[in-house]
Amino acid sequence: MLEIKNLQAKAGEKQILNGISLTVNAGEVHAIMGPNGSGKSTLAQVLAGHPAYEVTGGEVRFEGQDLLDMEPEERAQAGVFLAFQYPVEIAGVSNAYFLRAAYNEIQKARGKEEMDPIDFLDLVEEKLKLVEWGPEIMSRAVNHGFSGGEKKRNEILQMAVLEPKLAILDETDSGLDIDALRIVANGVNKLRRPDNATIVVTHYQRLLNYIVPDHVHVLAGGRIVKSGGKELALELEAKGYEWLTEEAVTA
Amino acid sequence: MTTTYLKDIETVARNGGAKAPWLEALRRQGAERFAATGFPTTRDEDWRFNTLAPLTQAEFQLAPADLGGVTAADVAPFLYAIPGVRTLVFVNGRYAPALSSPGEVPAGVTVRNLAAALGAQHPALEAHLGRYAEPGKGGFTALNTAFVKDGLFVHVEKNVDAGAPIHAVFLSDGKVGNAASHPRSLIVVERGARVAVLESYVGPAGGTYFTNAVTEAVVGDNAHLEHLKIQRESELASHVGTTHIHQGRDSRVTSFAISLGAAFGRNNLDINLDGENIESQMLGLYMGRGRQELDNHTNLLHAHPNCGTREVYKGILDDRAHGIFNGKIYVTPLAQKTDAKQTNRALLLSDTARIDTKPQLEIFADDVKCTHGATVGNLDQLAGFYLQSRGIGGALGRKILVYAFAAEILEEIPYESVRQGLEALVMARLDERGEG
Numbered sequence: 163m164l165e166i167k168n169l170q171a172k173a174g175e176k177q178i179l180n181g182i183s184l185t186v187n188a189g190e191v192h193a194i195m196g197p198n199g200s201g202k203s204t205l206a207q208v209l210a211g212h213p214a215y216e217v218t219g220g221e222v223r224f225e226g227q228d229l230l231d232m233e234p235e236e237r238a239q240a241g242v243f244l245a246f247q248y249p250v251e252i253a254g255v256s257n258a259y260f261l262r263a264a265y266n267e268i269q270k271a272r273g274k275e276e277m278d279p280i281d282f283l284d285l286v287e288e289k290l291k292l293v294e295w296g297p298e299i300m301s302r303a304v305n306h307g308f309s310g311g312e313k314k315r316n317e318i319l320q321m322a323v324l325e326p327k328l329a330i331l332d333e334t335d336s337g338l339d340i341d342a343l344r345i346v347a348n349g350v351n352k353l354r355r356p357d358n359a360t361i362v363v364t365h366y367q368r369l370l371n372y373i374v375p376d377h378v379h380v381l382a383g384g385r386i387v388k389s390g391g392k393e394l395a396l397e398l399e400a401k402g403y404e405w406l407t408e409e410a411v412t413a
Numbered sequence: 414m415t416t417t418y419l420k421d422i423e424t425v426a427r428n429g430g431a432k433a434p435w436l437e438a439l440r441r442q443g444a445e446r447f448a449a450t451g452f453p454t455t456r457d458e459d460w461r462f463n464t465l466a467p468l469t470q471a472e473f474q475l476a477p478a479d480l481g482g483v484t485a486a487d488v489a490p491f492l493y494a495i496p497g498v499r500t501l502v503f504v505n506g507r508y509a510p511a512l513s514s515p516g517e518v519p520a521g522v523t524v525r526n527l528a529a530a531l532g533a534q535h536p537a538l539e540a541h542l543g544r545y546a547e548p549g550k551g552g553f554t555a556l557n558t559a560f561v562k563d564g565l566f567v568h569v570e571k572n573v574d575a576g577a578p579i580h581a582v583f584l585s586d587g588k589v590g591n592a593a594s595h596p597r598s599l600i601v602v603e604r605g606a607r608v609a610v611l612e613s614y615v616g617p618a619g620g621t622y623f624t625n626a627v628t629e630a631v632v633g634d635n636a637h638l639e640h641l642k643i644q645r646e647s648e649l650a651s652h653v654g655t656t657h658i659h660q661g662r663d664s665r666v667t668s669f670a671i672s673l674g675a676a677f678g679r680n681n682l683d684i685n686l687d688g689e690n691i692e693s694q695m696l697g698l699y700m701g702r703g704r705q706e707l708d709n710h711t712n713l714l715h716a717h718p719n720c721g722t723r724e725v726y727k728g729i730l731d732d733r734a735h736g737i738f739n740g741k742i743y744v745t746p747l748a749q750k751t752d753a754k755q756t757n758r759a760l761l762l763s764d765t766a767r768i769d770t771k772p773q774l775e776i777f778a779d780d781v782k783c784t785h786g787a788t789v790g791n792l793d794q795l796a797g798f799y800l801q802s803r804g805i806g807g808a809l810g811r812k813i814l815v816y817a818f819a820a821e822i823l824e825e826i827p828y829e830s831v832r833q834g835l836e837a838l839v840m841a842r843l844d845e846r847g848e849g
């Protein structure tokens with residue numbers, strides 16, 4: 163589904179990603195871990211097409227298409243979804259309007275029919291259950307005045323409505339209390355299907371108790387310095403990241 | 414052309430309204446002042462960005478009193494379903510009782526049209542009318558004063574809460590070309606009292622008329638005023654509207670100025686913070702297209718210590734529209750611990766739209782916090798990427814961002830029906846612009 167080859171990227175003068183290669187197949191969950199500043203969010207944002215980052219080398223194929231050649235909205239329409247580490251507030255625009263606009267733009271791009279507001283609310287009602295929310299949230303402005311936890315939950319709600327093929331969750335667990343973490347993880351697990359895939363970016367192993375990954379990769383200094391199965395996450399929890407980052411430096 | 418006005422002033426003086434000597438004197442003062450100075454020109458510092466000639470050189474006759482068949486259906490698009498709202502409708506500057514629903518008001522509250530209040534010789538009138546927006550404040554105010562006759566009158570006795578808002582709708586019917594009206598309103602909120610007033614200035618699309626409105630509001634010690642001015646004139650009309658607010662100590666005022674209509678629309682807001690520990694908020698949104706010229710001149714006088722003001726004005730200008738924002742903050746030597754924040758932001762949606770913006774801070778006290786920020790420009794990039802990442806790009810993405818820019822002001826309007834009504838208008842305007 164996703165094939166990243168030797169990806170390099172910078173922001174301004176700062177080189178951040180130094181050759182990342184990663185293959186994600188349908189049905190898989192990959193965890194990307196690593197210390198603060200190792201480039202995890204940059205990788206996520208580059209995949210989503212954030213204009214602050216310039217790709218300086220490598221390639222990314224998504225279902226055979228050249229992902230890097232697509233506009234951010236085209237990537238979303240093709241089925242890539244990024245749950246932001248810091249979701250953006252949009253004052254004055256209701257969640258209902260925003261989500262329906264997103265849903266319909268994606269439908270349109272796929273040559274499917276747009277949905278009217280009434281039918282859309284029916285669809286959303288189902289999805290709201292997944293994040294254990296009532297319909298009130300739909301009339302609030304997008305993330306505006308939301309708590310940190312509510313913002314993360316709203317990202318998962320969007321993901322549930324838009325049903326991406328590839329979901330990238332950037333630190334969706336950070337700042338969540340245990341209840342919110344359970345709700346978010348539950349939502350993600352229920353959305354797992356054999357034909358979609360998830361990349362979970364996290365600093366802590368905690369989330370991976372709920373969303374069990376098939377593969378774990380450790381990012382340090384803009385490179386993947388180690389890959390393994392789910393037991394790697396536990397090892398990192400016990401030993402920290404230093405032993406790996408030192409290895410990376412001396413390697 | 415001032416001669417037409419002077420002729421009309423004479424006619425009004427001969428057969429107009431109540432005959433109280435103080436009122437006669439006030440009108441005469443206005444007339445004399447106007448005869449002496451006429452309209453401002455672009456040589457006046459306060460008018461130098463404006464395109465004044467089309468307005469000041471045209472012949473505007475006093476709009477006819479005759480209702481000319483205005484019906485409730487003509488007014489309906491400009492009303493809001495605020496629970497309990499009391500609505501007074503004025504057509505061409507005169508009260509139209511058949512179109513109004515002033516409802517019941519609590520004891521201690523007077524809500525009438527000015528002409529009726531003048532007839533009844535309400536004591537607050539002589540005490541306040543013309544004391545704040547003095548004829549000497551400029552040609553337009555002088556002209557309005559010469560024609561003082563009708564408008565909204567609100568009086569709230571001390572410590573009384575007037576309850577549901579009062580909405581005055583000033584509709585110009587546009588049936589006669591180049592007709593002028595000069596609505597004059599007075600709001601008196603005595604010590605510890607509270608009231609909310611909306612003023613709408615509206616007219617049918619295509620109307621070529623001139624509204625020259627003046628409102629004075631006196632807000633006593635520890636009193637509260639919420640004031641919303643909604644300008645939805647015809648996009649071919651001229652509107653000059655001046656609001657003078659005089660605040661006593663510990664009082665609170667929130668002012669909204671929403672300007673969507675008028676070919677030439679000038680909104681003057683003068684606030685005199687005449688006491689300690691006052692807080693005021695001034696919020697504005699203007700949206701111009703075609704060749705609209707929309708001007709907001711605000712003028713805050715901080716004359717006493719420990720007062721705080723927050724001012725946010727936002728503009729969206731499309732096509733060849735011209736926006737003007739001039740935000741004067743004057744802090745006297747006495748006004749220590751003043752905290753004044755001013756923000757002015759404008760979005761230009763086309764290469765030919767333009768904005769002239771001038772903060773004007775004149776600060777003569779040393780222990781003050783005054784900040785101002787002006788930005789002209791660009792859509793929120795972070796929000797733009799967020800929308801894109803959800804599949805929303807191109808024209809739709811831009812529309813949502815512009816809408817969000819406007820909604821940030823509208824969101825603060827405390828009446829849901831007004832907020833939603835205005836949000837829908839903004840959205841409709843953005844829909845009309847299509848791709849571009």
Ligand SMILES: Nc1ncnc2c1ncn2[C@@H]1O[C@H](COP(=O)(O)OP(=O)(O)O)[C@@H](O)[C@H]1O
Binds near residue numbers: 202205
């Ligand atoms: N837009 C940017 N401009 C400049 N530097 C950036 C930008 N984004 C990230 N960086 C830098 O790149 C490094 C990696 O950041 P990031 O990808 O956010 O790390 P992580 O998510 O792993 O904590 C950090 O040193 C960070 O300061």
Ligand SMILES: [Mg+2]
Binds near residue numbers: 204247333
């Ligand atoms: Mg990060």
